[in-house]
Amino acid sequence: MRAVLVLSLLASTALLPPPALSQGVAPAAYPAASEVASPAAMARLADRLSRLAEDGLDPRHYHVPPAELAAADPARYNAETMRAARAALTDLLLGRVASLRGRVDLRRDPSSVNVSAWMAELGTAREPAEVIERASNLPPDAPALKAELARYRALVAAGGWPRITGDTRRTLEPGSTDAARVPQLRARLAFIDAALVEGAAATNPVYDERLLAAVRQFQAQEGLETDGRVGAITWATLNIPAEAKVNQLRVALDMRRGQPPRSTERRIEVNIPHYRLQLLEGDRVVRDMAVIVGRRDRQTPMLNVRMTSVQFNPQWGVPERNAREDLLPRFRRDPAAMQARGYRMYQRIDGEVVEIDPTTIDFSGYSRTNFPYYIRQDAGDTNALGRIKFVMPNGDDIYMHDTPDRHLFSRGQRAFSSGCIRLERPMELLSEALSGTGSWDRAQVDRVLASRATRSAPLARSIPVRLHYTTVIVEGGRVVMRQDIYELDAEYARALDRAQNQRLASVDGGAARNTGTR
Template sequence: MRVALVLTVLAVSTLVPPPALAQGAGTAAPASAVEAASPAAIARLAERLARLAEDGLDPRHYPIPPAELASSDPGRHRAETMRAAQAALADLLLGRVASLRGRVDLRRDPAAVNLAGWMSDLGTAREPAEVIERASNLPPDAAALKAELARYRALAAAGGWPRITGDTRRTLEPGSTDAARVPALRARMAFIDPAVAHGAAADSPVYDERLLAAVRHFQAEEGLETDGRVGAITWTALNTSVEEKILQLRVALDMRRGQPARSTERRIEVNIPHYRLRLLEGDRVVRDMAVIVGRRDRQTPMLNVRMTTVQFNPPWGVPERNAREDLLPRFRRDPAAMQARGFRLYQRLDGEVVEVDPTTVDFSGYSRTNFPYFVRQDAGDANALGRIKFVMPNGDDIYMHDTPDRHLFTRGQRAFSSGCIRLERPMELLAEALSGTTGWDRTQVDRVLASRATRSAPLARSIPVRLHYTTVIVEGGRVAMRQDIYGLDAEYARAMDRAQNQRLASADGGAGRNTGTR
């Protein structure tokens, strides 16, 4: 279930007007503060603002006056440069995108930033460009992200890498011969490992060992299965353009601005595009496991909730959409097999719910828009929820659970569910969740699971759960990027690039923002 994203951007009012507007405005900074920097320092400030692209921002959003204005009207040049700097500083500190509908995972804490202090520093600094530089390096991982952004911008300036054309629907197998796709693949891999270009003639049609090693390295970097087989998912990753990578890095930098202090509470964080769950205590990773998330047409929503209960041997009340789109075709093919897997069919007649034998129903007469039954699956080994369900109350009916489809965890991209989170190692999370809950040691858990009876255990300590969407992470100083599977980075970037300039807060540097659009 995806809620359409509608941009809600917050703005702030002008801080330092040009001299012509200062009289009577009541918002201008003191003249002594404005005059602190020399004309040469103001020129250096303008030059630093012109390089905001290295911070992921677009310099065109901050109207920097032309250099020649410094000669013809130095007062105006100073005021306009400072105003542009104030707008840039606010975005560098608080993030250009304040919020987006549906993105409760975006975190901002303007109160923690002390915008007033930064604005004061900017206005009184002898080298205001240094204030901009300091602010640009505040976000977590800024150095690594900016270095990666510079690398991709250099690639883009050189023309980027070639797009692989031809039939990318068919899998290219190691050792095979393909006169069209192998040379194109070799040209693409040369951007990752230049030695590939020297391993064989550029137009060689053979998928050789050196090319295979490069493809496996690429798959590992992209978080894909490292089998060297180039199928639809690897083709898509290969054809992700330099510009798309730049976009993701710009978003990653902006999302990290204005962050609140990191929680010290025990908590669960699920990064959707990286398909990972982490149980954290402060900065310490207690548990780390793979997850399966919602596919593109049934996206996992971003949530900030609390896990409150564990349910053992859960039945599955099949959502209407799943019943119509996923189960109806299977009932048509073999209703007896569905019955054997614990699926029960129900219908409401005269106000009462009655169970219907699926082997007596002619399913060919029903469609996605006409299916009067609802479906439930009994608890058991074949149940879609597995043997354990972790309840975290929310309006989207999203929860975490076990799954019988264990083989899917070997995949690199794991967007297979209808929105809920499937867990690679549910028993490990269970042990942590039940910690401190009286009467639920491992012996009791095993006894209840073996009974196949549905039981619930309220947790002694509920656990905060955050489902977030972060395609770019930094670990050990290395940047790891994943596909923008839901297009949310693209949505965020469009919000960043709206052309109307934001307005700054008040003359005293207040950090409050007023609702507006840009």
Template sequence: MVGLLPSMGRALPGAPEAAAEAVQVAPAGPGPQSWDSVFRLAARLRRLGQDGLDTVAYAIPPDAMGSSEPAAFHAAVYHAANAALADLVQGRLRQPTGRGDILRDPSAVDFSRWQAELVGAAEPAALIDRAANLPEGAALLRAELAKAGGLVASGGWRPIPPGNTLEPGMQDQARVPALRERLRAEDPVLAAARDGGATFDAALEAAVRRWQAASGLEVDGKVGPITQGLLNRPASGRVSQIRAALDMRRNAMRPGDERRIEVNIPDYVLTVQEGDRVLLKMNVIVGKPERATPTMRVRMTTVQFNPTWGVPERNAREDLLPRFRRDPAGMAAKGFRLYSVVGGERVEVNPASVDWSSIRQDRFPYLIRQDAGDGNALGRIKFIMPNNDDIYLHDTPDRSLFGRPDRAFSSGCIRLSQPNELLNIVLEGMGWDAARVQRAYDSRQTQSVGLRRPLPVRLHYSTVVTEGSRVRVRPDIYGLDLAYVREMDRGGVRVAAAGGAGR
């Protein structure tokens, strides 16, 4: 026997539009033997924080209400459970704002079946547990969230004072003890080791190396500005990142077996995959925070040999104007051409004839193009995937930055450390052997080749990565995790519709 309970509150952004007018389905009332299960369900809902959800959003009634108003208590518990179940199964944010990389899979979830199971479950708290464990790697992420939450509850950690790079063997009365204290908060091996005081000893070096490996950094045992900056991030930031990671994985669209390209922006890595098989993995350079690489799902359609570079206006004003001021002849030697528009016609201008000291950044009057060649900023190959942001993958003549652990240096497009390996994959089956590719390069002519099989490309933002039994947390370089969590927590009580909320 079931009863219909009126919905309460307003739906958060991302909830189904009909939710505010929906009804909730719950048992009409438990028998004497099942009241304990209702209290256990309420207790489980109060632990939703361990799943990355904010318990305030579900209006969970206090146990005292079970004695004073048993019918209302029962109704309110199931109302909260229904809403929480919807978020655990379908994702708290059904359609996160501005996240082209996140797609939920409506065909994968029949929420009405979950609701029916909640109504009929002898132990509904167990159903909540099962829903909480649906996302890939959920157990690992929840354990990491508990660890991060514990650090926040205990006061987090004090920042390491600024200074030069700390290296093994050094002594520093202030910074080395602070480094040791910081790592002890997360590293039980170091916490159990002898205190080396102000000396950067072997035990501390080993802890630094473990931390760098877990964070996806260059493992050198030294604490330079990058490592120190990440060590000094507040513990609360990690909580937000893991909460976002858990929710992003809920009911996420799973890739098929089709060959595809995945770029994890904050991990600075591109992979080519077929199903779960990795065909190619390489380091990439992505957009700096002020020129962030956008998330998107597109298809690669074309490769271009010996591309020219039509310099975007912002790059021309901010990046190239200072270089033209310093050495206009040198810029011309690197293939940069300057154009002015006169009477609707594009006219080439000799950079040596321009009074560069009079050119203002906010009124840059020229168009700039760089000829194809070895020194072209796009290198010798460009991979085109039509999109509104004019983002593409490309080679680069500057190979020095690919060894850096932090690789957010571009103006938004993605530079490839192994462009020829990617080229071989995308041209597979099209008759392009190594000799033909080399002839295309040697021609110095711009040539575009349409792909016989356009490849799906996903530029995604995943700072939390699970690898086996390990969780790596990369920096939230664009603040997208923080924005995601803020959107999760904004608004009032979540309402889930009966018979298939959010599908």
């Protein structure tokens, strides 16, 4: 899919912003300066524009004129302030970043916002700063996100939190003594519980109960396992700088601008950095479950697709990358054990694909760059896809499926797959997917699963599936942040900070980040 978002906006004060172009209104319809605002109101507008950092935007992009110009050349001051205001208003209404390569999950709908009406109001308002303020609060959850952004910006202004040094590869256990790392841990977690560093506690080398409670609170806040053990993942999370949190919140605000109305259609949404799947009907959550997503080096791509069928007892045709990188070392160690788990090896000989007994192969002669075999895994309890596969046709060969590795769902961070989505409770999703599909009741499903035969069932109604990347959500008024596991927020923040915003950029249908399953 390629969609072109109009409303081009250059960060130049010499140009009128093109929102008018998309609404069929000539640029001349926008006055060069406010028609009714007093000099004091224009000064308040300039002040509000100088505080666009509160909204996650960089005020420097809008070229707000200096206050001195108001006395030297009032007409020019008013004109330049209004041009800056229109540019800022466009970004507040529609989002500054129009599109990013591979990010088909980013949603912009210029028609959802009557830009012309906003521009007209800005030009006729006695207090145009109030128009900017209202626009800044339009995105869903904007007040909560802006409050959290202000909190983290204050932390950054104060120097942020200290980085923990030393051996962060070694796990720190509750009750242990560590004169180097425990005081640093206390200082870092004092941002959660200031009493951790009061008086003599600041240099206490014992990982005591008070510190354990703070560690668990931090782990829960970050979506980690709340076991109190400070291992490599917790150390790394502790050392994420406050500046990164600021950027995540800026991205969260911009992503929410200019969004289309919420769909009323029955649909599935998978939030990758939160490792969650939700089946929704309007605003109602019908099903909610944990998922496992692609590793950092085999990222799950963003997709807008439809689930069309379900496959029972699927076989797994192992993609070449998985075969070379994941399974070859296991075949080297114990080919008989791999055979017992249902893996079969094939080789093309004289134009025919022939099955080869893996116990007869000397795997020491093969490597990731030299592996002439194809691998397939039979259906069964040990199959990597489990007993159910949910098919949603796409060019990246991504699907959702069951898994025999149930223990992984107890982990806080669940980026373990090669790109596909593993489901915590596939039978629950199956019952929803098969709703209205002829004779496919639970008894029929159980019979097919018990038969071990591979069989497919088309859905009576295909279901939209959206794989999206949203690290910051708001639940019950509380901001919940998760790690930027694929560094897509960092990429978005760089686009947000570009001096020139190109709103005519086209949306790429999605660059493949990887292929094969998962």
